Amino acid sequence: MPAPFVIEEHEVPDAIRVELAGVDLPYGSEGGPAAFEMGGDLVRDRIDLPGRPRPILHILVAPDRPLSIRGAFKDWLHARAGYAREKRDQLLEIYRRANVLALSWDGDAWLGVLDKPKFGVESAGSITYELQFEILETYGVPSIPAAATPSAPTSGAMAALRATVEARRARIAAQRLRRATRQAILTALDLATNAASRVEDAIRVVEGMAGTALQRFGSGLRRVISTARIAQDLVGAARSLIRTAVAQTEVTVRTAAAIGSWWTEQAAVDIDLLSLLDGLRSVRAAARARLRASTRLYQVRPGDTLESIARQQLGDASRASELGVRSDQLTPGRLLRLPAAA
Numbered sequence: 139m140p141a142p143f144v145i146e147e148h149e150v151p152d153a154i155r156v157e158l159a160g161v162d163l164p165y166g167s168e169g170g171p172a173a174f175e176m177g178g179d180l181v182r183d184r185i186d187l188p189g190r191p192r193p194i195l196h197i198l199v200a201p202d203r204p205l206s207i208r209g210a211f212k213d214w215l216h217a218r219a220g221y222a223r224e225k226r227d228q229l230l231e232i233y234r235r236a237n238v239l240a241l242s243w244d245g246d247a248w249l250g251v252l253d254k255p256k257f258g259v260e261s262a263g264s265i266t267y268e269l270q271f272e273i274l275e276t277y278g279v280p281s282i283p284a285a286a287t288p289s290a291p292t293s294g295a296m297a298a299l300r301a302t303v304e305a306r307r308a309r310i311a312a313q314r315l316r317r318a319t320r321q322a323i324l325t326a327l328d329l330a331t332n333a334a335s336r337v338e339d340a341i342r343v344v345e346g347m348a349g350t351a352l353q354r355f356g357s358g359l360r361r362v363i364s365t366a367r368i369a370q371d372l373v374g375a376a377r378s379l380i381r382t383a384v385a386q387t388e389v390t391v392r393t394a395a396a397i398g399s400w401w402t403e404q405a406a407v408d409i410d411l412l413s414l415l416d417g418l419r420s421v422r423a424a425a426r427a428r429l430r431a432s433t434r435l436y437q438v439r440p441g442d443t444l445e446s447i448a449r450q451q452l453g454d455a456s457r458a459s460e461l462g463v464r465s466d467q468l469t470p471g472r473l474l475r476l477p478a479a480a
Contacts, residue, residue: 141244143207145232145269148240148249156228161215164207205241205250205271213263222265226257229269236306241271249274251302258437258471266471272302320425327422337411434476438468451476 142159158164184193211222232239233252241248250271258266436451444458444465452460460477 143243146240148238150237154232164209205273208268210266222263226265229255236303331418436474436476438470438472440470442468
């Protein structure tokens with residue numbers, strides 16, 4: 139059985155270890171699509187001595203940078219639902235932690251950092267992977283002598299790799315901060331909208347109380363008028379009853395004027411609060427629209443080019459450079475993060 143491809147965090151507590159074995163190994167065939175790629179531009183170097191026409195040492199090497207593997211996780215091959223998602227989540231956690239990794243496969247070993255992991259869904263329970271590693275640059279093959287644990291590289295090379303790790307951690311932390319800030323803004327808008335709704339409910343309660351007071355006032359006024367009519371039929375008490383009715387009418391008029399003024403003020407407050415509520419709803423809708431617009435994704439299809447994607451998704455083929463990838467990186471199934479529409 140072929141040896142597994144081992145990915146393990148190097149010299150950290152509670153290290154995560156992922157083994158790609160059996161059907162999980164990178165796939166590919168001779169003359170077909172490559173499953174394993176490594177190497178960059180050729181490096182030429184020479185050592186000369188004064189007075190000698192030829193160099194005493196001539197070097198021509200390809201540094202192991204980057205290293206890329208491709209394969210797939212399939213639930214049905216392991217007879218366990220959720221296996222593919224579990225493997226994907228382990229690799230994503232390794233990427234988020236951004237630690238130096240010890241890599242080994244069939245006698246070769248490297249030190250590197252996971253960069254740009256890509257996952258695609260073939261079907262339910264089947265997830266493809268494409269993992270690219272930044273490898274510590276050393277001359278010769280293998281880059282780190284094969285062993286259970288890769289030997290320590292030079293201090294300068296290790297410092298460069300550590301700097302890459304710190305830059306990766308800073309970038310991931312900035313992404314998390316942006317997401318947390320957006321969520322905090324939406325939460326604040328929701329709280330403000332709920333507060334405005336509670337004020338609306340309080341206004342309705344006050345309106346109900348005012349309506350009850352006006353009903354009582356009308357009922358009392360009708361009783362006064364009825365009493366006045368009865369008093370007119372009584373000769374002996376007519377004048378006394380009329381004075382009483384006049385006095386009560388004056389008090390009633392003053393009360394009605396005060397209630398009318400209060401009603402006008404409350405109506406103005408109601409209108410202002412409703413305007414504030416409409417404004418808050420508009421701001422929240424705009425914020426959510428901007429958030430959705432900033433996180434658009436597009437899955438590459440066979441036959442796609444940078445210009446065709448820019449023309450269809452951004453409305454202008456000249457914006458192809460904003461997609462952030464090269465034309466040779468447009469593999470079917472890859473997810474692209476689209477920029478905001480112009």
